[in-house]
Amino acid sequence: MSLGFSQLKALVIKEFKEAFRDKRALMTAFSMSLLAPVMIMVMSKTMIKEMVEKPTVYAEFVGAEYAPKLMKDFRDDNILPLSEAEGDSHAIWEKRGIKITIPETYAEDMVNGNIINIVLNADYSDKPSLAPIRRVKDVIRDHARAIGYKRLIMRGVDVRILRPLNIVEQDRAQPSSNAMMISMMLGLYLLMGAFMSGLATAIDSSAGERERNVLEMLLCQPISTLKVVLAKLTCTSAISMLSIVLMLTVTSISVGFVDLTKIGATFSIDAFTFTVLLVLLLPICIFAGALQLFFAFQAKSFKEAQSTVTMLIMLPAFVPIALIFLDNRPLWLDWIPVAGQSIIMEDLFKGLPIDWAALAVTSVVTIAMSAALVMGLAKKLKSEKVVMALS
DSSP: OHHHHHHHHHHHHHHHHHHHHOHHHHHHHHHHHHHHHHHHHHHHHHHHHHHHOOOOEEEEEESGGGOHHHHHHHHHTTEEEGGGOOHHHHHHHHHHTOEEEOOTTHHHHHHHTOOOOOEEEOOTTOHHHHHHHHHHHHHHHHHHHHHHHHHHHHTTOOGGGGOSOOOOOOOOOOGGGGGHHHHHHHHHHHHHHHHHTTHHHHHIIIIIHHHTTHHHHHHTSSOOHHHHHHHHHHHHHHHHHHHHHHHHHHHHHHGGGSOGGGGTOOOOOOHHHHHHHHHHHHHHHHHHHHHHHHHHHHSSSHHHHHHHHHGGGHHHHHHHHHHHTOSSOOGGGGTSTTHHHHHHHHHHHHTOOOOHHHHHHHHHHHHHHHHHHHHHHHHHTTSHHHHTTOO
16 A cells, blocks of 8 residues: 555656746746736726727718707717827728718608618628727717607607606625626636646646657656546546636636726625535536646657647636536536536625535546546556557
């Protein structure tokens, strides 16, 4: 028993020494932990600015002189004529080509109560133009609604008859739920970080060692293949977990620079949230390492291992996004790896009570699948075809 532990300890130390020897690969592993919080901060500030402020929109107006009150409403909403744009702004908005045409018969049609067609010409496939187009349409609709109300009042009709029912909305969401843009990005980055951080280590300790003939020499020693796999998994998972800790720490600092009060939201990573996330993501780090090692050993070369294992990053990116589009999620999604952790993280960030039973089940299932991958890989390493990358 003592000999077995000593062998495992020696193998783990060997794996860590080789992993930390390559400083560039290590910096690459931790790069996402440092860049993701910065991206969250920058994107959050940009989104809050778009939600709270109304940046200037420039559009080409044809027939503006025929509707002075409508033009005033456009100005009040910071939608200005293209002729007033200067420098780079003029070039940008001229390229977007938003054009609003007001007919010459505007005043006459208004007096006669006719329907007036205001032409909005724009490229609706241009994503940057969608928000300005929506603002233009909102101004026109509000202006038309105000005119309609005034016409009814002039005819002695109470405008309240147009709204026989009124909805009184009572939002039960916690203030932290309003910061879902941050929590969604953080949850996605945490899952991807668990898979990406140990990627280089997993490939180097499998396909890399095989090409350097280190694996063959290692397996010639009187040690079991299970200990070899466990040592490599320990190193890969530890680096992933260290990356997660670093990401959470930097995020808790960077979020402090985002003024969420502008949208009535709060977001913080306290000690409880920090601990729950670590408990939740530890099985994912182990599962990611086991999955990457398993597929890396199946590859015939180092380059093939890079191509194959890199595809696994699609898993943590695809599953959370797919969950968003599921209105009625089946219960079994709460138990499987990645999906179960993603659902629990969503509830945690919303400030909802933690479903400890679901957390325990999904963790056990994730560890069980990792153990199956480890046992399967240990068995495969007893074959010369895998060790020597034979066809």
